[in-house]
Amino acid sequence: MMNKLFSLFAALLFTMQSFAQSDYYKWELQNLSDISRLAEYRVGKMQQLSSYDRSGGNDDGFSGKYSYIRKEGNDLVLADIKGAGIINRIWTPTPSNDTIQFYFDGEKVPRINMPFIDLFSGETYPFVAPLCGNEIGGYYCYLPIPYEKSLKIIYKGEIMKFQQIQYRELTHKEKIQSFSWEYFNSNPVLSEISQTWKHMSLSSLYNDEIKMRKINFTIKGGKEQQIFTLQQGGRIVGIELDSDYNLQSKSDKLIFKAKWDNEKENAIDVPFQSFFGYAFGKPSMKSMLLGATQAMCYSYLPMPFDGQANLSVEYKSGNKEEEITLSGRIYYTEKQRDKRREGKLYTQSRREYLPEPGVPYTIADVQGKGHYIGTILIAQGLNEGMTEYWESDDCSFIDGEMRMHGTGSEDYFNGGWYAVTDRWDRGISLPIHGSLLYDIKTARTGGYRFYLSDKINFNSSYVLTIEHGPEGNKLDVDYTSVGLFYADKPQFKNQYLTHVVNEVPRRDILLPQDMTMRLYWFTQASFNGSSMIISSKREDHWTTNIDFEAVPMVQFDLTGMDNGKYKVTVVHTGSNEARPFSVWQRTNQVSEWISGNNNVQTTSYAGEIEISDQIKTLTLRKKKMDNTELQIDYLIFEKIE
Incomplete structure (x- = not known):
């Protein structure tokens, strides 16, 4: 009898543990559609494997020398990770029909065994669109691939070129089962993600909690106007400002600001055109989280606070008689921030004209605890008729340790092959990444990328840089960027320039x-x-x-x-x-x-x-x-x- 009870208890314990692991994976998948969770802290160590040139040169995948960690016979080992974790993103601009294999937990037979290109075709279930696909030259897979004890990835082609594999190491508190094809047989989560990426619905995210306040205000030149305030704890979940030619033509003179609680510094203090993704005065970014159309500037980033929120707009015009009228809607709830589990939204807005030779451009430099969720970058080349500065690598230092090194600027934004027809050759907006524009005659380009399940958590600091040139940071460029993150407190000032003195002549x-x-x-x-x-x-x-x-x-x-x-x-x-x-x-x-x-x-x-x-x-x-x-x-x- 005791043996039967023990067996029953063991079976029940195993079922409960399996449910918990399965439930955790469901939670991970839902992070791709439930943007209300963006403010939530997470644990685990973010890492990235990539084909970047370890010598400091520009062979970031052309020869394939740095695209694998070792050979096993004729096979290339792309990853050999110990412990539990989740692959959050796989990217390449050079997929092939050669086989890629995923070996989980020391197994002798690969659970995933398929042509490499099928990870990105969007047609091989569950590697389906829009989580997996290709555009602007890059092939990307955002389907989370969990592993319980270990993961080895084998590529069976002669040469692997450009690649990036981003993953998160789990702690002992997080339990997860390794990838299973059967998990998706009756699970609607992928269709839910697809629906959200096609059409963002605030009402479905916040149900009856959501409230809306209409705004209409006129700002004179040189003045700042408060547009929304809330005197008790809650969260702003949506901002929609009606746009017209008047707003677009003055977007470079409008500063969008937000302040939480009694903090001395503004949490958001960003030029309109930078925050809402304009490209040289025209609406360009149309992501599911943030952007602008011809009719509206919008943000659906959750902005939780403890006691007070203030939104304002400053009109930096030297003509005091000039004015602009803006109208729109602010959506909010009165659900207070959970200080233990959630951060507040902050931005770092920067512009650097002619970055210092030999030194990469800094997009974000954050001190404290939090997680990074987005980058918007506009680049104006100052060397005529070329955009070679876009050959530059991104680099992330997390808690003082370099853990992510990219292979090129368009690669960071899930693109590839700038200046090549039907690749990175124009502005194209996708749900969480895209090209803001590409124009070689004016030496201009830009991109954006938002992080959902792959958001980069840090305990003490986070620094994101990008080079200006393929080697040595030597090319002349004018960079403007916005870094977005959630943190426990403000610890920075914005560093954007409104005018350039002694501008370099440009043709x-x-x-x-x-x-x-x-x-x-x-x-x-x-x-x-x-x-x-x-x-x-x-x-x-x-x-x-x-x-x-x-x-x-x-x-x-x-x-x-x-x-x-x-x-x-x-x-x-x-x-x-x-x-x-x-x-x-x-x-x-x-x-x-x-x-x-x-x-x-x-x-x-x-x-x-x-x-x-x-x-x-x-x-x-x-x-x-x-x-x-x-x-x-x-x-x-x-x-x-």
């Missing part, structure tokens, strides 16, 4: 390979290396009789360039068939007729143009009666006003 270079263009009906174009050869024959057609003297050959799109006045220079090479050409802006002739010598590269000043919202094109024309062929090497735009 925009339009290379043919990066041009968006329209060819006239009887014009043909081909490439000679990085130059473009334009051929246009005389044609007696009604379309060529619209213009009396100068017939269009090609029109270049200048979208992405700032409005203003520019000096324009054309660098071109003549040929046997070359005839004079001229530069026009719509129906206005900018230049005189320009000629060149055969096989000689010539730099010809064209004149001045003005770029506006309505006119963002430039056209090359020929004389009506000519047959011509000319080689355009590049165009130079020097802003003068």
Whole structure:
């Protein structure tokens, strides 16, 4: 009888333990959809394996030298982790059909045994979209992969190139079972995540607790206006500010501020365009947590506080008669912060023009206990016609220890291959990461990334840096960033610049390979290396009789360039068939007729143009009666006003 009771007790204990482990994994999965938990502290040690060049060079995966920890026969061991933990993120821009294997808890047979690319296709259950997918050049997997005792990851291809594997080591208090395909057979959690990533619903997160207050206010230049206050403990869960052209045009002069309780420093003190993810004056970031559309600036980051909350907006305009009217909605609950379990939201807003050579740019430098949940970064290159500064690695120091080292700036934002068509080549917003823009002619780009189940917890400090150049931090750049985190107290000041003194002269270079263009009906174009050869024959057609003297050959799109006045220079090479050409802006002739010598590269000043919202094109024309062929090497735009 005693043996039966003992067996029954042991079985009951095992069932309870199994339920607890299964329940913990469910909790981990729900962190990907329940953003109300973002403020909650977590334990465990965050780590990342990656293919970064240990020598300090830029071989971060090109040769595959640093992409694995050892070989076992012909197999590459990507990870060999002891103890319990969870893989939170896997990234690569170079997936393949070669097999990847996951061996759990010392088992001889892999539980996961599949083509590497299937981790990211979004079609192999449970590695499904939107947790797994690819865009802007990067392939990412955010499905948590738990392991109870150990995990070995084997790659059975000849070469593994770029990769990052982020994981969290669990403490002895956290119990979890290793990955099981069967777990997902009847579990709706993946569909719940998918629904949340497609459409954020505050009412489903906070139920009947949520309250809403409408706001409408006018701010004069040089003034600060309080827009919301709450005098008892609670949490702000949503901010929606109606946007229009007036707000967008003044976003660089508006500062969004928040202060919790009786703290001396503002918890949030950030320019509108930085906090809501504008890219050079235009709405760009449209994540599930924070962003801006043409109609609205929004934040759904939970902001818990103990006794008092104040939101305000400052209008930094030198014209005191100028004013702006903003309206919107603030959503909140009266559920007080749990001081033992939750931090308060803080931001570090920074801008650094010409970072110090040899020293990486600092995005976040936090002292205290908390966890990091997001990065927004805008970059303006100061070396014309190139964005090589984006070849820079991120680096995270957690509690004084370097635990995460990336392989390139776009890689950090789950992208890959900047300046390559259909990769990191434009602004694309996804639920938790994206590219804010990419434009090589103005040397601009930027990205954002938010952390959910992979949020980076720290006990005493967290420092996040990013380089400015592939090696040695040597390239000139203008970085603007926002780091977002939850912590137990404020311990910093924001460091953003509003104006740059002694600005380095910068020119925009339009290379043919990066041009968006329209060819006239009887014009043909081909490439000679990085130059473009334009051929246009005389044609007696009604379309060529619209213009009396100068017939269009090609029109270049200048979208992405700032409005203003520019000096324009054309660098071109003549040929046997070359005839004079001229530069026009719509129906206005900018230049005189320009000629060149055969096989000689010539730099010809064209004149001045003005770029506006309505006119963002430039056209090359020929004389009506000519047959011509000319080689355009590049165009130079020097802003003068």
